[in-house]
Amino acid sequence: MESISQLLFLLVVFIQLYIIAAVTDIGDAAVLIALKTEYKNFPPSWLGSDPCGNGWVGIKCTDSRVTSITLPSMGLEGQVFGDIPSLTELQTLDLSYNKGLTGSLPESIGNLRKLTNLNLVGCGFTGPIPDTIGNLQQLAILSLNSNNFEGQIPPSIGNLSNLYWLDLADNQLVGSIPVSDGTTLGLDKLVHTKHFHLGKNKLSGEIPEQIFSSNMTLVHVLFDSNELNGPIPSTLGLVESLQVIRFDNNSLSGSVPSNLSNLANLQELSLSNNKLNGSLPSLIGMSNLNTLDLSNNSFSTSLIPTWVSSLSSLTTLRMESNNLQGQVPVDLFKLPNLQTMGLKGNQLNGSLDIIKGFSNQLSLIDLQNNEITEFNGIEGSEIQIILAGNPICEETGATKTYCVVPQSNFTSLYTTPPNSCSRGKCSSDKVSSPTCRCAYPYTGILSFRAILFSDLGNKTIYEALQTNLTQFFLSNGLPVDSVSLNSFNRTGVSTIAFIFSNQSYKPPSNLYGPYFFLGDPYNHFSDTKNSKKSTTSIIIGAAVGGSILLLLSLFAGVYAFRQKKKAERATLESNPFAHWDVKKSSGSIxxxxxxxxxxxxxxxxxxxxxxxxxxxxxxxxxxxxxxxxxxxxxxxxxxxxxxxxxxxxxxxxxxxxxxxxxxxxxxxxxxxxxxxxxxxxxxxYIPNGSLYDTLSGKSGIKLDWTRRLKIALGAARGVAYLHELANPPIIHRDIKSSNILLDQRLTAKVADFGLSKLISDSEKGHVTTQVKGTLGYLDPEYYMTQQLTEKSDVYSFGVLFLELVTGRRPIEGGKYIVREVRMAMDKTKDLYSLRQILDPAIVDASLKGLEKFVDLAMSCVEESGVDRPTMGEVVKEIENIMQIAGINPNVESATSSSSYEEASKGSTLHPYSDESFAYSGTFPVSKV
Incomplete structure (x- = not known):
């Protein structure tokens, strides 16, 4: 029991010390510290209890809150997702390529409402994808592929209106593809999503018609290797942005919709290994089609369609086991980009005639198991021709090269020959060789889901990809292909893996198409240290801290005083408020x-x-x-x-x-x-002083009516921002002409917040406080009730507006400007009969909208706050007045050098004159 008590005491001490000194939010830190104890193989840099302050690898913070966790390929192991959903400011979560991470995703993942990237590629997660994932409405990338997720696709994913990338491939998902039905959501709502990657699951049922529509922006639709049945929906032909369609390896039936020909941007159409029937529609409109795979179906079309010879971009044609008959059209060999023609397992007959010409790109013609009786071509050419299982080989017993099936013949469009993936071995003293550039390389499998070329034995293609990858990493400052490194640190591996999991790297789309990456475990981190020793240090440090606090509790007198003084001296330099005096009406720090x-x-x-x-x-x-x-x-x-x-x-x-x-x-x-x-x-620095300086003539700037309206609008927008967009709202409490500053373009800027007040939710729009402000601008209702509201600022603005049109101070010669204007106004006469009290600087100019401006000012100075407009309404009214006056309210004033006149070249312009402070600050109520 004694040892338990000591441990609890040390824990309390640790938490107290953390609260005092830590950079990281205590709740966020607790989550990460818990993960550290639950996961194996965490980075050795995870020392101390302050993840943000101690620079934990893979952790990024903003204002003490954890906003990013990127730990791909770290070799992490653990059976729980942890309390990560408590990190409510988290924006990026990438734990990809950690096969040792297992367990299920909790329902509480829906609490991560600021999450934009969720990447869990290639882990060992199981169980269903929680429906609460639909709460993550900021999500742009959702990559859960290559795990063991079960159950159905949550319909709530349809709620993710910002989703760009949806990848649920290579899991154990079952059931139908969800679509909305009036009561539930579905994938048809994802009109801005570019990628539907749902292949290699156990999805069943029909592909719903409504999942596709003309307002979608889909680029890749990958539903391959599932258990889907029924027809291909005709709505697929409405998505004109599509580049890749893979419905292969399902049980689809019926005919191919004729409107697929509308997909002019399509690069791959793979419908192989289904039960499709009927005649093939013309796809001549697919001018960018690279790959067409219709193999292993039951089409009624008996001849190779003539429109195939018009697909000039075609690199791969596969129509295996389609019951095709007749002779192979000669024009087919002349397609300029054709590399591979796979037509085995049909009933094609007659002569194979390529002697009349063929594309210089052509590398493979596979016509195994057909009825070919004659070959007219150049034997020994670079084109690989396979005619095994045809009469030309069987009847004559010929031993020609085209009658022999190569051991490594092209069998799958998506399989790379082993010789292209060879890995050289490097010793620690040999960091560079023709086959290896790094003693401890970071490796993985880069899988292309829709390769748009077919000459997989061409080394030039792989060299081009390697060059493209190298250039990408080097241009982003990453340590790839650098012969000076013996191994990577954790940040390097994590960053490279994140590039792939986050799909930041884009291979040349005209060749490689969509991809996914599965990183191998990396066991040679250059920053690996003795974590046991580090852990021991932490325990010792905590014990020492606990001992010190224990001594403090025993010697609470002199020792406590001396420790306090020592702490004050130690924090003086780092804490600018170490001597903030809370007793002199200055409140908390x-x-x-x-x-x-x-x-x-x-x-x-x-x-x-x-x-x-x-x-x-x-x-x-x-x-x-x-x-x-x-x-x-x-x-x-x-x-x-x-x-x-x-x-x-x-x-x-x-x-x-x-x-x-x-x-x-x-x-x-x-x-x-x-x-x-x-x-x-x-x-x-505000070069043109205050509005008071300008109206009084001190600054030397002349303001015409247009500029005064723009200044009024700018100042009003500034205070409307404080009232309506600041959280919590701010009441300025000292609006006056000396607190409105003018920059070099005469843009108004609200200044001097010394008397301002925050309005919390509990104060319901007002706060009871001692009356402070400036004579002449002060709201009489605030003075009488001591209840400060946003309408108090509105009253001050009304006075400011009258100051703008008259050029007079609020109280001048014992006369109050509000009373003077109210008494002089006559709305039946021109300019409301105010010409005698208007500023002489504008009285002879066109004053369009002045009457409405005066009306606005007088509505602002109504005695009762409820009768005054809000600052938002004031802004809108000024904008309307400016439009009446033919002024664009959204165009800034011109620069000082070209748009306003100076009365004196030697004028000194500054924002803080003696008059700026003439009426500021507090004053006794008895003097109002």
Missing amino acids: PQLKGARCFSFEELKKYTNNFLETNDIGSGGYGKVYRGTLPNGELVAIKRAQQGSSQGGLEFKTEIELLSRVHHKNVVGLLGFCFERGEQMLIYE
């Missing part, structure tokens, strides 16, 4: 998503020691400096002054919010600095 932490010394260098000439603005918060990064990029560095009225909370809010929002109409936060008592924010 910020949670950031991508913002970079700059050191004080870096920013000091980028600003030339915060030189005064780089001071581009100041206010209640502090100063803003222009800086130049090492890559030449300009940045704006907002440096808080000591004792700033905006403290840690505002600093934290701004970096948290801006690090998680990305929109062209929201200012971009590049990073921050939080050391030496400094609080600095690093933004993208």
Whole structure:
């Protein structure tokens, strides 16, 4: 019992240490650690308990979550799939070519809703494919071939609308091919799928008519070697994108649909070894057909069809055992690309006449067991002619070469001669030879499901494939065909295997067609280490950690204090918030998503020691400096002054919010600095200052009516993004002209998120909070109720819009702009009788849509929030107004050098002026 208690204590300590220091999400790490204990032969680099942080082979992470597991050909062994379905951020799972992985797929695999690639090729999985696989709606590649899966094909696969590759071949699947019937789904719903690979199973029943349709994009339909019966559906002829059809080795009956001739892109049609009957329709429309195999059927056609001689792309013709009669047409030998003609087991008779001409590609004519009585050709030519079992050989007892059946004659279109697959042996001191380029090669069988050539003894073809493969791997930086390597590491093998399992390598389709790869086990990894020693180290490390914590619990006084100080010093450099003061209204440590932490010394260098000439603005918060990064990029560095009225909370809010929002109409936060008592924010540099600078004339930029509408639209789009697309929604709480910045194209960017608030689901659209904001823009309903809502931002936007048309500040000379416009408006008169209070810079120009723009502004400043539009509705209305004014709302403003005028060439443009901070921050309610 004592030893058990100690183990439990060590386990608790280990978990606590992991929570403190790990990079990997604790749940994801637990799944992988469990796999490590359940599987044999896991990579030796799987050390420690932090897969992302410790760089485990085959594991890729994004933001602490495991997103990819690629471990093909690792020699893994285990009987369970594990708790992999708990990795809810997983996008790629490839365990291919690990024959030792057995067991079944759990129903919970449906939890991997972000999975795009599922590759389990060549493993030992059994049992049914769970119906929950239909939940993986992001799935693009589903490769479960070459396992021992049983049961039926789940109809739910029809729910995978993004599926590109479906490969369930070479399993033990039974039953019919599922199609939808109004209540269930089926494969007919996969209109975007390119590959149906269902061969080498035990599927039965008829091929449903509705499985094919004209809106499908199928390229390969491989239903070969099953137990399918009934007719070939005529709907097959509607799928014009098809390149390969393999229905061979089934029990199909009936006639071949005549509309198959419409498949002009088809390269292989294999219908051999069925029970098809009736006459053969003309396939003359198949202008790209390479391979035609109709062998072992019961067609009523007695002669070789004349249309066969018109298939100019044909390389292989096989019509064995089809009860064909008559003489072999002379024109057939002249097909320009024909390599192989297999016509054995028929009743062809008369003379075999090739002396009148034949294709220089022709290499084999197999006419065994026919009725040929005469041969007119050139004996000893390079064409292999087989006439054994014909009268010309039997009656005369001739010993001509064409009467002898070669021992290695062409017997199967899909079998490679052994001499083309020879493997040379290499010793460790001989890494390069004519037959071997690597002392410990990674090997496997590359199987082509539809070879579109037939001269399998031609070494040139294999040399071309080897060259193509080598070029592919070398161009992708993979260690293939490299004589400098003695062996591969696990990453190398895994990457090469992944190339095949993921179908990244595409062989020349005009020759090789679809393929699959079965990798051999690899036992010579160059990174294999003493895993026992490593495991012992881990145990020792955990024990030492447990001992330290035990001592801490016994000496909780002075020792705990000293340890805390030591930990603070150790993490100061790595943790920019090691001294974040949670007691000074700054809340918990910020949670950031991508913002970079700059050191004080870096920013000091980028600003030339915060030189005064780089001071581009100041206010209640502090100063803003222009800086130049090492890559030449300009940045704006907002440096808080000591004792700033905006403290840690505002600093934290701004970096948290801006690090998680990305929109062209929201200012971009590049990073921050939080050391030496400094609080600095690093933004993208906005060269043309704020909208306030421009309306006040300080920037020197003149804004016409068109540009003002575009600025209004851009700013509205930015805040609509915060309200409607950010998760959770963000209320800016300080919309005003000094917080709308203008870049070099006068694109509006919303800035300054120091007062912003997140709205969680529990707060139902509003949050009760202390009133903060800027005089003149503040929502009166928010002021009265202290309930902040998204409509509070809408009110501020209404004030901003009135500021745009009048050029006046919200409160000027004791007058409030909302009240002034409301009192002056007369909708019965031109421009609502507002000409006297409009900005003089636009009053003499064409102001199409101004009345509707004022209507929009006034609807935004309604006293009750429920009467105001949403920001999404504001965006749509501005777009409508721009179209009325003849302005395309989706065209950006022109560049500053060509589209706007400067009042003064010497104007200094910057986003942070004194006025930018004039009304910012908090204020007592009594002063409103």
